[in-house]
Amino acid sequence: MTFAEPSPTSCAGPAPRDCKHGRGNDCDDCKVRRFSVCGALEPAELEELDRLSQVRNFPARTMLFDQDAPADNVFNLTDGMVRLCKSLPDGRRQIVGFALPGDFLGLALMERYGVAAEAVTQVRVCRFARPAFLAYVDGKPHLLRRLHEFAGHELSLAQDQMLLLGRKTAEEKVAAFLLNLQTRYARVGAASVTIPLPMSRQDIADYLGLTIETVSRTLTKFAREKVIVIVPDGVRLLMIGRLDQSDAARSAVPF
Amino acid sequence: MTFAEPSPTSCAGPAPRDCKHGRGNDCDDCKVRRFSVCGALEPAELEELDRLSQVRNFPARTMLFDQDAPADNVFNLTDGMVRLCKSLPDGRRQIVGFALPGDFLGLALMERYGVAAEAVTQVRVCRFARPAFLAYVDGKPHLLRRLHEFAGHELSLAQDQMLLLGRKTAEEKVAAFLLNLQTRYARVGAASVTIPLPMSRQDIADYLGLTIETVSRTLTKFAREKVIVIVPDGVRLLMIGRLDQSDAARSAVPF
DNA sequence: AATATCCATTGACCTGGATCAATAATCGGC
DNA sequence: GCCGATTATTGATCCAGGTCAATGGATATT
The missing domain is CATH 2.60.120.10 (Jelly Rolls)
Known part of the structure; x- marks a missing residue:
């Protein structure tokens, strides 16, 4: 545990500007958006959810x-x-x-x-x-x-x-992974062409149904093709369109 | 269709013993269990759900x-x-x-x-x-x-x-597929060692992330090993334990 | 600074399952 | 029952990605 943990504190809602929960908490916690649930809650409900939750x-x-x-x-x-x-x-x-x-x-x-x-x-x-x-x-x-x-x-x-695991190639898997992560980070408000990859290569491999070596080789290949740049703890996307091509099916379109 | 189909008819609930929906329906439909929703519904609710639904x-x-x-x-x-x-x-x-x-x-x-x-x-x-x-x-x-x-x-x-698609072998995939289907049929009340396989080999392949040929070969292999018997439109399970071995990881258990 | 540990990259080689290619069943439609 | 079409099985071959092995680079420990 790196930073001080305030005793049980609120995390029930989107930050009220001048948040005082009456339990001695500051409200840094409340600055994190919780779009999934807390979008449309009544103050009374926030109070109650508040009492039910503990920060860990x-x-x-x-x-x-x-x-x-x-x-x-x-x-x-x-x-x-x-x-x-x-x-x-x-x-x-x-x-x-x-x-x-x-x-x-x-x-x-x-x-x-x-x-x-x-x-x-x-x-x-x-x-x-x-x-x-x-x-x-x-x-x-x-x-x-x-x-x-x-x-x-x-x-x-x-x-x-499932579609990815069952039917996509290694290249498509890695491309889809990077693009999805980027979208998700953007939604969390951390939009940037540089995608942090805090997880290990083994984690990525286990997520994509590949081996660590194939993940590594595929990233290297994308870097060689100047589609990404590999940086410490992450990847910088250069040509998203190019990645999308790997991701989407390059359809054969007959006749 | 095996039995006569009455015009749009109720399907909202587990069969009330003497079901009359007031719309000229007999209630064969109601004999189908809908454990997921209809387990704990009030008669009034059934009536209403009834009005919302159409049989197709x-x-x-x-x-x-x-x-x-x-x-x-x-x-x-x-x-x-x-x-x-x-x-x-x-x-x-x-x-x-x-x-x-x-x-x-x-x-x-x-x-x-x-x-x-x-x-x-x-x-x-x-x-x-x-x-x-x-x-x-x-x-x-x-x-x-x-x-x-x-x-x-x-x-x-x-x-x-996802675990199956990302990490299991062809044999494990097919074995898991058969065992899961058996469990599900049992829950639907059609318990039997003979599992109907109304879907095509291509469907099975597309479900398991394999090709039609691999599905066919794997089933043939199980049949050769006397673990299943392939019958028209289905498979008869002979040695479920043996199949389970294919399904579960045969753990290496070191030292 | 030296050493150990862990993780990522790279290369050489191998293999499970894909692909390609014949058959062989099975199923409708007459 | 026969014929064409579809689907399943089987065999021969191939290759994407796995396995094995060595090296490099980063972080932590002393």
Whole structure:
């Protein structure tokens, strides 16, 4: 844990300008946008969600929860990056997603977590006890609706990833990965042609269904072709159109 | 279609014993279990859901809705099998799931369908107009909750499939496919060691991220090993344990 | 500064599954 | 029942990406 952790503090809503929660918290936490849920909440609801949540910090490379563990909590990521992993008993691993600020973890609301969540960087989350979260959320139709939309979006992303894993080439996979990450960073408000890649090559490989060597070779190839520049802890996109070509099918268009 | 089809008829709930919908419908439809939603509905709610839904039939190999089309309807499959496909412009295709009776289609509730839904067999569905469905469902917390759980379950299945697509061998993929199908048929009440495979080899290949030839060879191999018997339109499982071995990782367990 | 550890890159080679190419079943349509 | 069309099986060959191995570069430890 690098920075001081204020005792349980608010993370329920978009920052009220002059936020005082009456519990001695400053409100840096509130500056993080939580588009998924907190868009349309009433002040009273914010107060209540507030009471349900605790801020937690996790150092890089620690586990927020393990695959198949009882799903006691729901998390909203406010800072950092989390990887969601499924593993086979022999160690083969598939990363099913990288969570960025605003994303929910454990929202499937099943008995047990289907994936493990591991901090890629330092991570800050809002943690909700599941029963309290459920009890609160029940009877808030627009909130339920919001959560459902979030789940639907997740499902849609998962289906895109299935298409990628099942039918795309190594080059298309890496290109799609970079372009998606860029889009997501932009949505989090960190738009830039330089994409931070805090995760390891092994993580990228396990996300794309490739090996570390193939990821490395493909990135090198893109760099040779002047489509990207590899920088410390990231990549600078030079010719997005060119990357898109790798991503999209270069259709054969007969006759 | 095996049994007579009455004109537009109810499909909103688990069969009330002496079902009369007041619209001249007999209730064979209601015998189909819809565990996902209809488990805990009030009679009044059933009536209303009833009014919102229409029964539709689709012949085999027809499309219920197309990828990227406006998501005007929500469907509940009551009979038959539907494949959910995503395609790349050059024709590469990934089947992201096969729907069986009880499953919902278009529940992500987004503007447009992310996948195409195509009837594998003759299909019967309950169709809901999306706005009506949403309006009805809003303010029914337990129903929303149910739908959310369904979406969560879908997501979990999608993640399992990602692990399969990204990290399993052809043999493991085919074995997992057969075992999953068996489990699902059992849940639909059609338990048997003989698994119907109404979909084509190409469908199976596109579901597992393989080619038709590899699917065929792998099934032949299992048959040679006396783990399955290939029968017309299906497969009979002989040694489920053996299949499970192919499916699960045969862990190397060092020292 | 030297050493150990870990991770990424690069090269050489191999292989599981793809591709290409015949058959062989199966299914409609008469 | 016969014929053409579609789909499945089987075999021969190929190659994208995996495996194995060496090297380089970065970070941490003493």
